Amino acid sequence: ELVKLVDPGVKAWTPVKGRTNIVMFVGLQGSGKTTTCTKMAYYYVRKGWKCALVCADTFRAGAFDQLKQNATKARIPFYGSYTESDPVIIASEGVEKFTNEGFEVIIVDTSGRHKQESSLFEEMLAISTTTQPNLIIYVMDASIGQACESQARAFKSKVDVGAVIVTKLDGHARGGGALSAVAATQSPIIFIGTGEHIDDFEQFKVKPFVSKLLGMGDIEGLIDKVNELKLDDNEELIEKLKHGEFTLRDMYEQFTNIMKMGPFNQILNMIPGFGADLVKGASEAESMSRLKRLMTIMDSMSDSELDSREGAKLFTKQPTRIVRVSRGSGVTQKEVQELLTQYTKFAAVVKKMGGIKGLFKGGDMAKNVNSTQMAKLNQ
Incomplete structure (x- = not known):
């Protein structure tokens, strides 16, 4: 309507x-x-x-x-x-x-x-x-x-x-x-x-605008921005996205990319269920600071934790990992837990993206992806 x-x-x-x-x-x-x-x-x-x-x-x-x-x-x-x-x-x-x-x-x-x-x-x-x-x-x-x-x-x-x-x-x-x-x-x-x-x-574009109006993010705009960047590792990332794979290291790398994409809060708001938490009531500088803090937490994680396909589940199974990371990064255990919650939300969106075959074909997404498929990403 x-x-x-x-x-x-x-x-x-x-x-x-x-x-x-x-x-x-x-x-x-x-x-x-x-x-x-x-x-x-x-x-x-x-x-x-x-x-x-x-x-x-x-x-x-x-x-x-x-x-x-x-x-x-x-x-x-x-x-x-x-x-x-x-x-x-x-x-x-x-x-x-x-x-x-x-x-x-x-x-x-x-x-x-x-x-x-x-x-x-x-x-x-x-x-x-x-x-x-x-x-x-x-x-x-x-x-x-x-x-x-x-x-x-x-x-x-x-x-x-x-x-x-x-x-x-x-x-x-x-x-x-x-x-x-x-x-x-x-x-x-x-x-x-x-x-x-x-x-x-x-x-x-009408549909992405209405999605953002309703707080549902703008996947189409986000993919346009990623394609505009022409990042060196873009093909590798897109292959992962196609298969719904997304590790903590992938999230770290995407945080780095987000910083290059342009107006920071605008980019975060495109990610369904993610930007609203990070940007809520914050200025551009404050949001950037929050993101850098999340990256600092990930800097204290081991390679095996960053690359694990289990993602946040690994930390749930072994809570001592959360204790170690919080000490190493100088933040509270609650903040580490919040990072893992953000990762879980981000990874869930990626999995949905992986299930939509026309999403990464390039060109006009409106021709590749129908409205029902796009709605799934915003649920």
């Missing part, structure tokens, strides 16, 4: 290669709109598109400086003005300049506004009329909660919102408000922002 709510059944607009595609961003103040403009431009640049940014936000002090700084860092051409106060003129000039220079994706950032500010809505409409965008994107902050529906509806009533981007999904907000925004605009979510870094930006 939730999947139906988030998916309005409208095909998302996509840019056409070799022609000018104008995208206009609208949204509330503080929604992360300016940062998201750069993230989207960077996303397309990495895929081989010629992209540029236009700052038509003359309302917020420092808006052009922010876009200029972001764009320069990402090496993306930009246009704006410190002297012109009319955003419609800036937008028009910027779009004309980059169109003449053969840019394929031109992203126009507009002033953030509230639904009560009618003058700013008129300005937004004027920019839209002048630049004739192929797509208008409504940027929504995941943390604003119930207010998002009325705000989204107000934007939709003034301009033709064709897509939604949900930002700030790296915090405690799980993005339930996205449901209301989609319902209000009847427009598909196309991307989500998952952190502060320029590459903390990913294409929106």
